[in-house]
Amino acid sequence: xxxxxxxxxxxxGNIGNLFIVISFVAAILSAMGYYFSAQNKLPSDSWQNIxxxxxxxxxxxxxxxxxxxxxxxxxxxxxxxxxxxxxxxALPVRYILSCFWEGQEGSFLLWTFWHIVLGNILIRYSxxxxxxxxxxxxxxxIFLSSMLLGIYIFGYKLGSNPxxxxxEHLDYANLPFVKISNYLETLDGRGLNPLLQxxxxxxxxxxxxxxxxxxxxxxxxxxAGLWQKKYTEWLKPALPWTFFGVMILGTGILxxxxxxxxxxxxxxxxxxDPVENxxxxxxxxxxxxxxxxxxxxxxxxxxxxxFFLIFLTFIFILYSTFLTRSGILGDTSVHAFTDxxxxxxLLVYLLFFVFVSAFLLVKHYKHLPKEKDEDNITSRExxxxxxxxxxxxxxxxxxxxxxxxxxxxxxxxxxxxPLNPIQHYNSxxxxxxxxxxxxxxxxxxxxxxxxxxxxxxxxLLISILVSIxxxxxxxxxxxxxxxxxxxxxxxxxxAILANLNYLFRILxxxxxxxxxxxxxxxxxMILLGSLISTSQSETISINTSSVDVSKLxxxxxxxxxxLLSLNDTLKMGKYFVTYKGKKKEGINVYYAIDYxxxxxxxxxxxxxxxxxxxxxxxxxxxxxxxxTRHFLQKDIYTHVTYAELExxxxxxxxxxxxxxxxSLQIGDSLFATNSIVVLESLLKDVDRxxxxxxxxxxxxxxxxxxxxxxxxxxxxxxxxxxxxxYVSPLDAKVEALGLKFSFTKIxxxxxxxxxxxxxxxxxxxxxxxxxxxxxxxINILWLGCFLMIIGxxxxxxNRLRARN
Amino acid sequence: MKKxxxxxxxxxxxxxxxxxxxxxxxxxxxxxxxxxxxxxxEYHVVGKLNKEKEMIYNxxxxxxLFSFYLEDNEGKELKVNYKGTKPQDFERSExxxxxxxxxxxxxxxxxxLMKCPSKxxxxxxxxxxxxxxxx
Numbered sequence: 037x038x039x040x041x042x043x044x045x046x047x048x049g050n051i052g053n054l055f056i057v058i059s060f061v062a063a064i065l066s067a068m069g070y071y072f073s074a075q076n077k078l079p080s081d082s083w084q085n086i087x088x089x090x091x092x093x094x095x096x097x098x099x100x101x102x103x104x105x106x107x108x109x110x111x112x113x114x115x116x117x118x119x120x121x122x123x124x125x126a127l128p129v130r131y132i133l134s135c136f137w138e139g140q141e142g143s144f145l146l147w148t149f150w151h152i153v154l155g156n157i158l159i160r161y162s163x164x165x166x167x168x169x170x171x172x173x174x175x176x177x178i179f180l181s182s183m184l185l186g187i188y189i190f191g192y193k194l195g196s197n198p199x200x201x202x203x204e205h206l207d208y209a210n211l212p213f214v215k216i217s218n219y220l221e222t223l224d225g226r227g228l229n230p231l232l233q234x235x236x237x238x239x240x241x242x243x244x245x246x247x248x249x250x251x252x253x254x255x256x257x258x259x260a261g262l263w264q265k266k267y268t269e270w271l272k273p274a275l276p277w278t279f280f281g282v283m284i285l286g287t288g289i290l291x292x293x294x295x296x297x298x299x300x301x302x303x304x305x306x307x308x309d310p311v312e313n314x315x316x317x318x319x320x321x322x323x324x325x326x327x328x329x330x331x332x333x334x335x336x337x338x339x340x341x342x343f344f345l346i347f348l349t350f351i352f353i354l355y356s357t358f359l360t361r362s363g364i365l366g367d368t369s370v371h372a373f374t375d376x377x378x379x380x381x382l383l384v385y386l387l388f389f390v391f392v393s394a395f396l397l398v399k400h401y402k403h404l405p406k407e408k409d410e411d412n413i414t415s416r417e418x419x420x421x422x423x424x425x426x427x428x429x430x431x432x433x434x435x436x437x438x439x440x441x442x443x444x445x446x447x448x449x450x451x452x453x454p455l456n457p458i459q460h461y462n463s464x465x466x467x468x469x470x471x472x473x474x475x476x477x478x479x480x481x482x483x484x485x486x487x488x489x490x491x492x493x494x495x496l497l498i499s500i501l502v503s504i505x506x507x508x509x510x511x512x513x514x515x516x517x518x519x520x521x522x523x524x525x526x527x528x529x530x531a532i533l534a535n536l537n538y539l540f541r542i543l544x545x546x547x548x549x550x551x552x553x554x555x556x557x558x559x560x561m562i563l564l565g566s567l568i569s570t571s572q573s574e575t576i577s578i579n580t581s582s583v584d585v586s587k588l589x590x591x592x593x594x595x596x597x598x599l600l601s602l603n604d605t606l607k608m609g610k611y612f613v614t615y616k617g618k619k620k621e622g623i624n625v626y627y628a629i630d631y632x633x634x635x636x637x638x639x640x641x642x643x644x645x646x647x648x649x650x651x652x653x654x655x656x657x658x659x660x661x662x663x664t665r666h667f668l669q670k671d672i673y674t675h676v677t678y679a680e681l682e683x684x685x686x687x688x689x690x691x692x693x694x695x696x697x698x699s700l701q702i703g704d705s706l707f708a709t710n711s712i713v714v715l716e717s718l719l720k721d722v723d724r725x726x727x728x729x730x731x732x733x734x735x736x737x738x739x740x741x742x743x744x745x746x747x748x749x750x751x752x753x754x755x756x757x758x759x760x761x762y763v764s765p766l767d768a769k770v771e772a773l774g775l776k777f778s779f780t781k782i783x784x785x786x787x788x789x790x791x792x793x794x795x796x797x798x799x800x801x802x803x804x805x806x807x808x809x810x811x812x813x814i815n816i817l818w819l820g821c822f823l824m825i826i827g828x829x830x831x832x833x834n835r836l837r838a839r840n
Numbered sequence: 841m842k843k844x845x846x847x848x849x850x851x852x853x854x855x856x857x858x859x860x861x862x863x864x865x866x867x868x869x870x871x872x873x874x875x876x877x878x879x880x881x882e883y884h885v886v887g888k889l890n891k892e893k894e895m896i897y898n899x900x901x902x903x904x905l906f907s908f909y910l911e912d913n914e915g916k917e918l919k920v921n922y923k924g925t926k927p928q929d930f931e932r933s934e935x936x937x938x939x940x941x942x943x944x945x946x947x948x949x950x951x952x953l954m955k956c957p958s959k960x961x962x963x964x965x966x967x968x969x970x971x972x973x974x975x
Binding site for chain 2: 452598678
C-alpha cells in the first residue's frame with residue numbers, strides 16, 4: 037500500500053543524509069591522508085594536503101548537518117522523528133537550541149562540532165605536529181560521524197540517524213496516525229523535557245562538550261609523541277591546551293552544579309549522581325595530568341605518569357560517554373540518556389582507544405627517558421606528584437562506585453548503589469580533599485628550599501597560625517566541632533592563605549605569573565564553600581504538625597516539609613512565612629511566598645518574596661523549580677514539594693462534603709473553615725406550613741448564629757423532625773458561606789444536640805507543601821569557581837606567551 | 841627501596857580499601873520476600889504501583905507521609921510508607937525503585953526513584969527525578 041503523504045519536506049532530509057555520508061567518508065579520507073603523511077615524515081607533502089582538504093570538507097559537512105537539523109527543528113518539520121520527539125510548536129524560540137542537544141544524535145553533533153573547531157585551530161597552529169596530531173583527531177571523527185549513520189551492516193545498526201522520518205522510525209512506524217496521508221496537518225511535536233527548559237541548559241551542555249572535546253588535544257599530542265618518538269617535545273605545545281581543557285571542563289561541571297542548585301529539586305549543587313560523576317572523574321585525572329606535565333617541564337621527571345594520566349583522561353571521557361548513553365545507568369541515575377541501541381558501537385569506540393594507548397605505551401616504554409636520581413622529598417615536584425596520585429585514587433574511588441551497574445552486567449552480580457550515596461562518597465572524598473588542600477598549601481613553600489630553613493619555617497608557621505585563627509572563628513560561628521569539618525576547614529583556609537602569601541611575597545603581585553596561585557586560591561574557596569554550605573545547610577521548614585509520626589517507626593522522623601495554607605503565617609527558622617497565592621503564566625504556576633521578619637517592636641515586616649514554580653507538562657510530568665533568595669553570606673532556597681494543581685471543576689466544587697459532627701449545648705460553638713457557628717437556642721415553635729410538615733410531627737429547630745471572618749452574621753435553623761417514629765431531619769443552608777447544617781440527634785439525658793456540618797468543596801483552603809533550606813557560605817563556592825577560571829586563563833596566556 | 845615504591849604500595853592499598861568499601865556500602869536489589877525475611881536490612885526493591893488500591897497522602901495531617909501499594913517483580917504486594925511528599929505525577933510512573941526496609945508488615949522507604957512512560961508506548965522511558973530525600 038502506497039500512501040501519498042501531504043506536506044512533507046523530504047528534500048531537506050536527503051540533503052542532511054548526504055552531509056552525513058560526506059562527513060563520514062571525508063573523516064576516513066582525512067585520517068588516511070594525515071596517517072601516511074605522518075609516516076612519511078615529510079614537512080609538506082601531498083598526503084598532508086589530502087588530509088587537510090578532507091578535514092575541511094568534513095568540517096563543512098558537519099556544519100551542514102547541524103544547519104539542516106536546525107532548520108528542521110526551527111520550522112517544526114514534525115515528519116522528522118528528531119523534531120517531533122524533541123520539540124513542539126508551543127516551545128519558546130530560546131529553547132530551540134536545547135532541543136538540539138536533548139537527543140543523543142544532537143549531543144554527538146555538538147561534540148563533533150567542537151572537535152572540528154579545535155581541529156581547524158590545530159591545522160593552523162600546530163605546525164610540524166599537524167599530520168600526526170590530526171590523524172588522531174580524524175580517527176576520533178570517524179567514530180563520531182559513524183554514530184549518525186543509521187545504516188544496517190550485517191543486521192547490526194550502526195549509528196542513529198537524526199534525519200529519519202517519523203513514519204519510517206522503527207518505534208513509531210506503527211502509530212495509527214502515520215497511516216493517514218495528511219497526518220502532518222494536525223501533528224504537533226512531543227516537546228522538550230521540562231527539565232531542559234531552563235537557561236542553564238542552553239549554556240551548560242555546550243561548555244561541558246567543549247570540555248570533553250578539549251581532552252582530545254593533549255591526548256592526540258601524547259599519542260603523536262609516542263608514535264613519532266618525540267617523547268618529550270609534545271609536552272610544550274600540549275600544555276596550554278591541557279590548562280584550557282581543565283578550565284573549560286571544570287566550568288562545564290560547575291555549571292551543571294549551578295543548574296542542579298538553581299533549577300532541580302536535589303536541594304544542593306552536587307548529589308554524586310552517576311552522570312555528574314562521569315564528567316568529574318576525567319576532570320580529576322586531567323588536573324593530575326596537567327600537574328605532572330608541569331613537573332616534567334621543570335625537572336624532567338614523571339613522564340610515564342604524564343602519558344598515563346593524559347591517556348586515562350580521554351579514556352574516561354569515552355567511558356563516561358558509554359555509561360551515560362548506553363542505558364546501563366538506567367535505574368541509578370536521574371538524567372542518563374535512554375538506550376538507542378548503540379552500546380556496542382560505543383564500546384568499540386572506547387576499547388579501540390584503550391587498546392591504541394596501551395599498545396603505544398607498552399611498545400615505547402623502554403625508550404622513555406626515566407629519572408635517574410632519587411626524588412627529593414623536600415622538592416615541590418615530589419609533593420605535586422603525590423597530589424596527582426591522590427587525584428587519581430580519588431577518581432578511581434568515584435568511578436568504581438559509579439560503575440556498579442557495569443560490574444553487575446559483567447559479573448552477573450546484583451549489587452545496588454549505596455543507600456546513602458552522599459555519605460558513601462563523602463567518607464572517601466572528604467579525606468582526599470583534606471590531603472589535596474594540604475598539599476596545595478605546603479607545596480607553595482617547598483620550591484624555595486634555597487632560602488634558609490629557619491625563615492622558611494617561620495613563614496610557614498605564620499600561615500598556619502593565621503589559618504588556625506580563621507578556622508576557629510568559622511567553627512565557633514557555626515558551632516561545629518566535627519573532626520572532618522575542622523580538618524577540611526583548616527586545610528582549605530591554609531591552602532587559600534599559602535597561595536595568597538605566595539602571590540604577594542614571592543611573585544610580588546606579578547599578575548603574569550599569578551595564574552596558578554589564583555586558580556589554587558579559587559580551588560581552596562570551592563572546597564571551603566562546599567564544606568560550609570553542605571555541612572551547615574539547615575532545613576528550616578520543619579514540620580510542626582501535631583501528628584505523632586514516631587508510631588511509624590523510630591527512623592520515621594523526616595519532617596522536612598511544611599504545609600502552608602493560603603494566607604496562613606507560620607514560623608520557620610527566624611522567619612515567618614505566608615503563602616499568598618498562585619499565579620499561572622503560560623505553562624508555569626508560580627507560588628508567592630512572603631518571608632516576614634519581626635522587627636524590634638514585634639511587628640512583622642516583609643523581608644522578601646520568593647516565587648518557586650511548578651512547570652506543568654501533561655506529557656512528561658510536572659516539574660517543580662525552586663526559587664532562591666541570595667544574600668552575601670547565605671542563600672535561602674525554597675521549593676514547592678507538593679501542590680494540588682488540578683483545578684476543581686464547577687460541579688464538584690459545589691458539592692457539600694461532611695466536615696464534622698459535634699454535640700452542642702446551648703451557647704456552644706463550632707468552627708467552620710470560614711466562620712464560627714454558635715447554637716443560640718432550640719425552638720419548638722416552628723412554622724410547620726413553611727416546611728410542609730404535618731401537625732402530628734415532632735419538630736425542634738436549632739437556631740444557629742454564624743459569624744464569618746468579616747463579622748457578618750447569618751442565621752440557619754436546621755430542623756429535627758420525627759415523622760411517624762422516623763427521624764427525618766431537614767437541613768438548613770447558608771449559601772453565601774457554602775455551609776449546610778443537619779440536626780441529627782437530641783440526647784434527652786444530657787440535653788445536648790448533634791449538629792452535622794457540611795461544607796462546599798470550594799471552601800477547602802488551598803495549600804502547598806514546601807521545603808526551605810538555608811545554605812550558608814555558598815558565595816564562597818561561586819567566587820572560588822570564578823577565581824579558578826580567571827587563574828586558568830592567566831596561566832594559559834602566560835604559557836602561550838612563553839611559547840612565542 | 842625507593843620512596844616511589846612505598847608510594848605505589850600505599851596507592852594500591854587505598855585502592856583496594858576503596859573497592860572493599862564500595863562492596864560493603866552497596867545495597868542489593870531484592871524482592872519483598874527477601875526484605876521480609878531480613879527485616880531491618882535495607883534493600884532496593886523494584887516494582888510497579890498498584891493503581892487499583894488507594895494512595896494515601898494527607899498533607900493536612902502529615903505532609904511528610906505518603907503511602908501506596910507496590911507490587912514487586914515477583915508479584916508480591918506490600919504497603920509502602922514513604923517519608924516525604926507525594927512525588928509529582930506519581931500515578932503515571934511505569935516502574936518504581938524504592939529504597940528502605942521492612943518494619944512490621946509494611947515497607948518503610950526513604951527514597952523513591954521513578955521511571956515515567958512517554959505518551960506513546962514505545963518502550964522508551966523519559967525519566968523524572970524522584971524526590972531524593974536525604975535520609
